[in-house]
Amino acid sequence: MRIDGAAGDERRVEPARAAIVRAATELFLAHGFQATGTDRIAAAAAVSKQTVYNQFGDKRSLFAAVVLGVTATAEAYGAELTATLGAVERREDVGPALRRLAHRWASAVLGPNVLAVRRLVVAEAARFPELAAEYHRRAPGATLRTVADGLARLAGRGLVEVDDPERTASDLAFLLFGAELDRALFHPDAPGPDERRIDELVDHALRVVGLG
């Protein structure tokens, strides 16, 4: 039996490839693709520049690895988001569950990490069109589909009335965080909404969309 101290050993021998992705993710998110030199990535990963090129071939491929790596966490998160809906049994539990879901959703999308990734990918969309499309499909798209599925299941069990779950999910999304998201894209330094503001957004959006 191995206790497997992987977590503990990561300080010592983090595999080069992972270290590069981590460093590049941080730097790309902080300064953008173009403004981040390969020298600095290598230095931040405590790795030689040559190793970067051995592992990724060129800077573009490294960028793709970074962006797709980020989507992996987004995908995992999406499923967790709607798990709360599964436990709903009675009509009066629906409201609180939806409020929790909406709150988490807005918090995540308007959190600094997701905003930074969106800015990064949008900024490079012209130079990486396929990557941008793939990101959109995998991250916000997947979450939207997951929420729509959750609504459809609730509707199937008669706990909620939703004609078009995809559209309702989309309406909910953009009523929730559309304005804030748009604002945030243009205000990279401004802090996101606080908890009270999110609560207020949640109540309003659910009401408008007919789920409140």
Added chain:
Amino acid sequence: MRIDGAAGDERRVEPARAAIVRAATELFLAHGFQATGTDRIAAAAAVSKQTVYNQFGDKRSLFAAVVLGVTATAEAYGAELTATLGAVERREDVGPALRRLAHRWASAVLGPNVLAVRRLVVAEAARFPELAAEYHRRAPGATLRTVADGLARLAGRGLVEVDDPERTASDLAFLLFGAELDRALFHPDAPGPDERRIDELVDHALRVVGLG
């Protein structure tokens, strides 16, 4: 870098300065800020590089002039947008007028020009935070306020029921084009929605927001 936009001397027709702004606008929108060299701007404006620097000081100020120049047309457009609401006299005219307004609004926001500007400004928001904020205030913000004012006037005349015009305008906006706008940011080459799709978006958004 100066963000003062249109200065007082512009009444004297200065072809050089205008030509530079026009050429730079085109190139920045097409290829982005970083990928557009000053050489090419000067060449496209049929002007010497020195003239570019005499007129604008540096590339950043030229960028600011370009972005703020674009907002001028956006501001002019905003007022025109809600003019149709002013002519409304009877309750049964409200629906068609709102539909026309929403259609124009969505068409403009989802048109290639506005999308290109948004991508450009978002891409450079980290390097030009004040400019990005200013753009957001002047272009989408101004339009939103204008629409809110229009709704408020209608409500004041009893033609429509709107509690919070600002919020209603915002909800309408993001129900209308939130999803499409988000999609477009990540798909720089994809064509925008066609007329039928916009009609459908308009009907849906107005209904959800209680104005349809």
Added chain:
Amino acid sequence: MRIDGAAGDERRVEPARAAIVRAATELFLAHGFQATGTDRIAAAAAVSKQTVYNQFGDKRSLFAAVVLGVTATAEAYGAELTATLGAVERREDVGPALRRLAHRWASAVLGPNVLAVRRLVVAEAARFPELAAEYHRRAPGATLRTVADGLARLAGRGLVEVDDPERTASDLAFLLFGAELDRALFHPDAPGPDERRIDELVDHALRVVGLG
């Protein structure tokens, strides 16, 4: 009337482009194409690296300019080579004239300058196939054709018996300097043949080819 001190002024204001070609020619001939960095070329021309790129676009184009520039002098030289044949009037003048021509020819081809150019172009023939072919056509090819023409004119005037002037010129050439040329390509540092050796080569070649 202008005395035109072009020659005297060349120290002061040699046009950038010419200076670059001169420096690049010298360096390419001395160290080869790949081993000569653009930095050094710019430094040797007392010119900024940017000027090199403004003038020639890239290193390959500069190389082409160098090689073709060299052929210009080769072409001019070819005509001068056979001028001596034009003055021949009597049968007994033919021998000395041909000997002079052959001597000059061998001296030129086996001189350090021509050898260096040949090595340079051959070394890069794989990377610049069209340029190498063009060089061969313009420099040794042109000289060969000029000599053949000279022989044909002599034959036309009955001063010499030559059936196939092209072939005779070619035979003469490679009997004259074929072996030495081959040797020199593989001995970049060895001195060329001295005058006596060239005289001997000339006598032998003319005899074998039937013109001695």
Added chain:
Amino acid sequence: MRIDGAAGDERRVEPARAAIVRAATELFLAHGFQATGTDRIAAAAAVSKQTVYNQFGDKRSLFAAVVLGVTATAEAYGAELTATLGAVERREDVGPALRRLAHRWASAVLGPNVLAVRRLVVAEAARFPELAAEYHRRAPGATLRTVADGLARLAGRGLVEVDDPERTASDLAFLLFGAELDRALFHPDAPGPDERRIDELVDHALRVVGLG
């Protein structure tokens, strides 16, 4: 850098060393010395880069091994070339035997392999002067001497009249393939002469040199 060529240990079959030389020969001939990286050599030999360095010390020594390895086959070939002359008994057999010899000689020298080696060695002559000289001595030089010896033996037996066998061999060589060889150096992609052309070259060269 060592220029000692085949060392004593080669009787023990060392697949690694041989594989490296073979791969390097192929790559150097195809792309030149500078354009061939050690990574690719190691990969093509299915060997680690470290093994390359263990076996050869550095890239220059590997290059020397490659070039001298090639000369080994050239030397073996030279003797075979003149074997046909040994069988000549009568005066009327001399002509056909010389024609066969000349044909084989020209075919070999103008074949793609020999041309590629010549280009390679000439291209690097400035950086490897001793190696280039050694190659010239061992490959074309040895063949020339062998042919001269063959002519001398024929002359000694009264089958042919040759005053200076070395010079006659040299004249024959450059009348045969001097022009084609020169052309080929500058036309790396052009195909060599076909059989008929070689026959024609042989007849002409033997006639001019007085052996036809």
Added chain:
DNA sequence: AATGAATGAGTATTCATTCAT
């Protein structure tokens, strides 16, 4: 003897900006 990574200098090329004419 092999592997993956490190090293560190080097490559061509581009950029925004400024100077002299």
Added chain:
DNA sequence: TATGAATGAATACTCATTCAT
């Protein structure tokens, strides 16, 4: 005000060679 060149730092990427495992 226009032109051509200068500046000087920065870019991504490659190379031969060596070290540790």
